[in-house]
């Protein structure tokens with residue numbers, strides 16, 4: 001199993017290109033199931049999650065071709081030849097549930113394995129299912145699978161989400177494009193990935209209004225066509241690499257970065273003593289003060305501070321002056337990086353959904369273990385500024401969400417390598 005070896009060092013300088021968003025691409029790809037015509041996605045990230053979604057769509061009969069070293073994905077779903085998304089693939093990745101809405105809307109039936117829990121929380125899919133029921137779907141849970149039917153097709157309806165779930169909003173939005181009549185999604189999620197999905201669906205011929213607000217209205221159409229769409233920038237990869245110069249010092253430009261994607265995150269960086277400025281090519285980041293100041297952070301749905309940047313922000317705050325409090329409000333078990341950071345000398349007290357981090361002058365390199373995707377990169381960030389060597393194990397988590405992490409960080413002067421072990 002591979003690991004990443006990081007040696008702590010001095011200031012970073014240079015540019016890091018930011019890829020297209022994993023979480024946008026994972027919902028744009030299943031949109032191909034809504035149409036017989038081809039969908040082309042430009043600026044796709046090269047990640048294992050994208051390969052898993054490729055396998056899943058292929059298992060349903062879609063043609064998926066990776067072009068230009070994976071940055072362009074050509075999808076075509078002329079016929080859906082198999083209507084069952086099997087556990088073997090679905091269990092690898094929770095975003096697999098996003099094939100349910102499109103397949104049901106186009107074909108009137110679908111069987112999709114329940115994804116099961118994951119390390120960061122139980123993550124049920126009840127909100128996805130309730131939304132589809134509000135559009136007339138008949139659902140049965142049997143043998144770990146959702147059996148969904150809509151014999152006369154889905155019908156527009158009012159969907160009231162109890163929580164602004166990203167995935168449930170995406171599933172419902174895709175399904176509503178082919179439902180008969182008008183669907184209103186109330187308390188919809190407002191994440192940029194949902195705006196990106198709506199834009200792509202509109203290019204395919206869907207009638208959608210209100211994406212990016214908490215009420216999305218969809219007027220169903222009989223069929224959707226093909227489209228070519230550019231995937232939005234990955235705001236989580238962006239935020240992650242913005243933390244590298246904040247932690248190590250120096251100045252790094254994040255190519256393709258946009259302030260509107262990371263506003264709440266930038267407010268916190270500013271409070272901690274880190275400057276972010278817009279450049280012709282993206283965003284530039286450098287420390288304003290010699291020391292990082294302690295701050296308090298609460299994760300929230302967009303436009304609030306993203307849960308997917310909480311672990312990385314904790315890595316920064318481990319060496320801040322003073323005591324920071326991080327509250328995790330989205331997932332019930334998303335502090336698994338804390339004990340690993342403590343192995344590097346961090347002072348962290350976790351009580352339920354609250355982590356209290358008291359800054360120490362310096363972290364010390366140690367062998368640590370990645371427990372999930374964002375935890376893994378937080379350990380790399382911590383290792384960049386720690387004294388000595390940090391070896392991060394179980395990097396398959398990292399490969400889900402970060403392409404070319406070694407090349408990107410060594411390109412700005414970090415001492416990092418991947419060790420392959422058989």
Ligand SMILES: CC(=O)N[C@H]1[C@@H](OP(=O)(O)OP(=O)(O)OC[C@H]2O[C@@H](n3ccc(=O)[nH]c3=O)[C@H](O)[C@@H]2O)O[C@H](CO)[C@@H](O)[C@@H]1O
Pocket residue numbers: 023024026094095121122123124125126127128129163164165166167168301307308330331332
């Ligand atoms: C592939 C993808 O885009 N993943 C992102 C997506 O995940 P995902 O779409 O799974 O996240 P949700 O917004 O749905 O989940 C947020 C919370 O709602 C709960 N919930 C969700 C659905 C449901 O039917 N019932 C329910 O109780 C979850 O357990 C969780 O506690 O948004 C999360 C929140 O920004 C991000 O951390 C993930 O990176």
Ligand SMILES: C=C(OP(=O)(O)O)C(=O)O
Pocket residue numbers: 023093094095308373374401
């Ligand atoms: C939690 C994440 O992804 P997923 O929803 O695919 O598990 C993430 O990207 O941080």
